[in-house]
Each structure stands twice: as structure tokens, then as C-alpha cells.
Amino acid sequence: MRNILITCFLLAALIAHAQSPPVPSEKELKSLTVESLRAFQKAIQAKDFTAFHRQTSALWREQITPAKLKSIFQTFIDQEIDLAPILKLDPEFDGPAAIEDEVLVIQGRYPTRPSAVQFRLKYVNEKSAWKLVGIKVDVKGPTVPSEREARALALESLLAFNRAVQAKNFTTFHKQVADVWRKQITPEELKKAFASFTEQEVDIGLIAEHQPVFEPAPGFDEDELLLLKGYYPTEPNKVHFKLRYIQESDAWQLVNIAVNVSPEADADADNAQAATED
Template identity: 30%
Template sequence: MKKLVKILLGLVGVFVLAIVAVFYFTSDMVASADEFFTAIKNKDMNKAYTYLSEDFQANTSQSDLEAYLQKNLIHKFKEASWESRSINGGRGSLIGSITTESGGVVPITLSFVKGKNGWKIYSLQKPSSGIQEESSPVEMPSEQEQVQLVSRSMRVFAASVNEKSMAKFHSYVSNLWQQEFTVEKFDEAFGAFYNVGVDLTVLDNYSPQFKTKPSIDENGVLVITGHYPTEPSQVYFEQKYVYEGLGWKLVGFSTNIK
């Protein structure tokens, strides 16, 4: 019995140490989040903007950030509480809620990246109210939003094909993907479409049909696959998105005609 008690006490000790370690290693993220929201509370948007990562800033202007904060009542910040903290190398996240000056509670999820200047906010998301089918650190966009994402990406891609240059498409995708591949690499990857002789802008007249239910993988990547019901051939696609800044940004794209 004494041996069992010692084992149980040992497990409790390890559990407590694990909790302490998580709080210790995420303390700098919490400090960055608190300073970010304090700057918002003080209406110092210039300072608040400095807590965003380069990727976030590349996709979101200061005025866009301010509009988002006001729309979701985050600009009325009073205090924050974090129910979940996680860290994995140079990435981390905080999941919790903020209390507004009027006493309202706004659920919030912040993801972070660590650079030479410490922890910076990579994305900020406020979950939608109402019934949610899935529980995830990153909220699944609605079916209407999924259709809009696919249609918009295909529209920009089609325009770039007609221009025989992926410059426009390259500027549209996530900053993460832009940093990985140049416009020239995009031209190499998609250049085969330039001489096909098909105007993909006609797809604006169709609604994409999804092959399977869109999903978010363990890395937070939203994957959408399907086709456009065109005749006599159909256009198939697979599009991948990451939540960057304040919205979903394209990080993978493939399409073919059958």
C-alpha cells in the first residue's frame, strides 16, 4: 500500500511539474497578448500593430485590424483569461476569452510564432456564435465561406492564366507560400495552363461541388477538394488554406481538366 501511495504521489508530482512547465514556457506569449490588448484598450493602434508577426502584417493593414476589433467588440477590452496554452517549438497558441468593459465575454484564439524579437501574434480568431459541428483551435469556415474561398482562388488563378503570368496569383496567396516560392517558380508549376486554350474565368458562372466534407488537419490546414460541373469536361481542384492574420489564406493549389 505504501509503495502504491508513493507511486501515486510521484505521478501527481510529475503532473504538477508539467503544468508548471507549460505556464513557464508560455508566459512570454501571455505577456505579449496582454500588452497587445492593453495597447488596444489605450487606443494605441500603432503599438498594437507591432505585436503582429510579419505574415500577419503582410496580409492585414492597420485599418483592417482596427475594423475587425471594433466589429467583434474586442476594442472594448477589459481583461483576458486563458483556458488553454500550448507550445511546440517556435509555434504556440492561447485559447480563452476576453471580458469587455460592459461585462460581455468574447471567446478568442491567438496563435503565435517566435522570431528574433520574441513571440508575435500570427493569427487572431473569434469563433462564430451558435451551434458548431466541430471543436478545433481553428474554427471551420461555414459552407458559404468555403464556396467563396474556392471561387475567389479559382477566379484569381484563371485571370493569371489568361495573363500568362502568375504574378497576380502569387500576390494573392498566403505570405507563408509567397516566402517559399517565387513568381518564377509559380510560372514553372502552372505554366502548362498558358497554352491550353481554355478560359477558366467561365467558372464564375458555376458553383463548386465538394468531393468530400472539407477538413482541418492536425497542422491547422484547411483542405477543400471537389469539381466544377462544367460540360463536356469537368474542372477538378484541391485547395489548401492556413489561417493567417484575420482570415484563411491559400497555401496549396492544384487543378486539372477531365
Template identity: 25%
Template sequence: MKTALKILGGLAAFIAIVVGLAFWATGGVTEAGDQFLAALSKGENDQAYQLTSKAFQQTARPEQLAIFAKTYGLDRIRSTSWSSRSFENNSGKLVGSATLDDGSEIELEIELIHENDAWKILHVSSKSGRADSAPEAASASTQAPDAAQSQALVRQSMADFAASVNTGEMSQFRDSTSALWQEQFDLQRFNDSYASIIAAGVDLTQLNPMTPLLSQAGAINSDGVLVLAGHYETEPNKVYFEHKYIDEGGQWKLVGFNIEMK
């Protein structure tokens, strides 16, 4: 009997050690995720961006991360609880939930990658547990605009942008964007962001009578963002664009505006 108890006791100790090792092994993944969310909740968006992977940074700029955090309440997190922590080779994953400052909860899933001897954020997805937790986000029932409506959106956005560039300051363009973007960027930051285009002296109002050719029309991504991409048939160089919109009060409003001439 004593021998059996010793064996059981040894087995219990072994299980405890295995569990302890599992938590130790995934500790770096958990710590990286917690640091990332803590930075966002404090409004330290630049610090949070530094915790993201190279792949993440190739597809999103710091201001886009800030907008995402604002949209899905990641800037209002009080506490987090991870129901699942895992890693395999250089990939890690956290699944759980976060409690916001108003008591509501959101589901979280964070994918990480190990690079340069540290765990970095590769992808973040968030789903609100309450319909009103992220009022700025497009609802699941939001319908994507058709091709004609998409072209009209692009033309209006480009016209507002071109008019602002010609005046040398971006107030008209800023006023046409989403409230979410305006909360993140004051007029000076808009001016600074597009200073190189203003300095180039390019008259983009020439695009106003032209029809944008859409290569990506009516695509609403998993974050509820409408992405419209394409180009204008200008010569000698074409003007390429990728604009991003969210549904605010039933209207599509800009949260991202990118153009390139090549």
C-alpha cells in the first residue's frame, strides 16, 4: 500500500512538473501578448508596434494599428484571460478574452512568430461579445457597395485629397475622413503624412473627370474594413490607389488612403 502511495505520489509530482514545464515553455508567448495589449491599452501605440513582426509591419503602419485598437476596444482593456496557450517550432498562439473598462468582454486570438530571439505579434483578431462594444466597426450585415458606388467613393476621396494638396494643407481631406481617423490624427499629422505629395506640386485634380479602374472592389475584410484598390489610366505614369473605409452611421468613411505613381 505504501509503495502504491509512493508511486501515485511520484506520478502526481511528475504531472505537476510537466504542467509547470508547459507553462514555462509558453511563458514567452504569453508575456509577449500581454506586453502588446498593455501598450495598446495605455495608448502607447508606437511601443506596441515595435512588438510586432516584420511581416506585420510590411502590411500595416503604426497609425493603422492604432485605428484597429480603437475600433475593437483594445485601447480600453482592463484585464485578459488566456484559455489556450500553445507554440510549435517558431509559431505561437494565444486564445482568450479581455475585459474592457465598461465591463464588456471581447474574444481575442493572437498569433506570434519567434524572430530575432523574441516573440513578435504576427496577427491579431478580435470579436466583440456585445454588438455595441465597437460602434465604429462595420456590422456583419453591412453590404459592400457595388462597382458604381465603389467608383464614386474613390472619386470623391480623390477629389477631396487633390483639393487639399493644391491648397497646401489637408483640412478638406481630413474633414471627409472617418471620426475614428480624425481622433487619431490632428490636422498637423495629416499635413505631415502627405507633405511629400504637397511638396511635389502634383495637380491631382486632373483625375476628377476620370473613372478609376478597380482591381479590388467591394471587398470587406474580416475586420469590417472595405478595401478599394485600382488605378487611373494616366500617362506617362499610372496613379495606383488603395483606400480603406469603415461604416460610420451608414456611410463609408476613410480610415486609410494610399496612392502611388509609377
């Protein structure tokens, strides 16, 4: 579901009711959300919005056809978007649901990785039941950084790593990596993983004077992690690296590092001096 920013459809004309029903409980809101997104997911997978259309409000059905709904969400169909994994999770609401002009508005997200799913759903109350009258769904995935951004990211990570090696203390480096990685490894375990660097007093600070060569170009690996792999043409030995990142709070954060200082071998080679486990 990476790299997709998708469409929306919202209905404008609504029927005024004599008295608004109360805002549903949080449990009911979650149930409404999941029910609507599940019906939407089935329509996408079936490439047919007939059943979805029948489940919406009478007001909306009068104004739009299943074929029109399909055309609006054709990008979902073309890119084979699958929302099934999120339906096993609880949605996170952006704020309290509200009834605006007789319309219940539910807005929130599923903070899944690498692609977050955001939604905005609108309902009217028909025969004491909330019926869908508008839907917006965005599936937003991270994009590959530019060459310039990738160079800066790699340099920042490797210089932070080098400072830890020179200090023989990985506490500060540990604080700078992704939260998910910090929970899996301690500063002492990092120091042990890179003991060969500290014991041999390896210093890769010269990379700051060179531009990295990426092989392959920056991109996403099989685990949907950003992969920066390549080397710095330092002499007499090149500094080979393999760095993997995830996005946390819209910033790339390190989750894995492998470094090798040698004339030719890359960071995946068997003789790599140090690497953390995936």
C-alpha cells in the first residue's frame, strides 16, 4: 500500500431532521467505522460497488449510482489497494465525533506502516440507524528521499555511529535510532555488536569529505523499509554501509546498520567488521 494518495467523495445536500439523535458511543463509532470500511474494501476487491451502494443512505443512493462510485474510486481498484489488514485493528479518532447540520462526522486514522490509512466518514440518521452519506479515504505511504536527502541521511547516521565508536559509548546513538529499535536493543548490546570497531579504534570520520555512492539507488526493500546501501570512496579503504529506516512522526529513523571498512567488500560481505541483526 506504499505511495498512494487516493480520492474522496462527499455529499453536500442533506435532509434536515426535527431533532438530532445523540452522538454514538466510542464503541458504536468504532463499529460504524469498521463496518463502512469493510463494505468499501469488499467493493474495491470485487471491483463492483453495487452491494456497497445498497448499504448507504437512501439520500445518497438517489444521487449516485454504483457505476459512478466505481469511477470515483477507480484508482483504488487499479492499484489493488487492500484495506483488509487494518480491519483487524481499532481505528484512532482525530477527535470527538460531532453532529454538524444533522450529519455525523467521524474522522481518524489507522497508523499502520509503512502506509497510514486516514478516513473521514459522514452519516445521516435514517429510521433510527446511521447510514453512510460521504466517504473519504487516503492511503499515504512514505516516498523515497531525493538523492540529496539520502546523502544527508546516510551521513548523519554514520557520523552518529562514528561518534559512538570514538566515545566507546552507544548511549547517545541509541537515543537517536527508531523507537521500535530502541525497545529491542540496549546501548550495551550495540557496543558489543560493534566491539571490533571500538577495539581496533576504527574512525570513519573521513566520509564527511566524500559523497556516497549508492548501490543500488535508494529505495524500499522487501520489508517496506527504506534501504540506503553503498560506499564512501575513502582511501586506502572504502567505507561500505547498509542502512535501513522506518518513518516515525514523519521522519526517517534508523532501524538497522551494517558497516564494513575494506578495499572492496560491501556491507553484506561475510567479513564485515560489524553489523546489527535484522
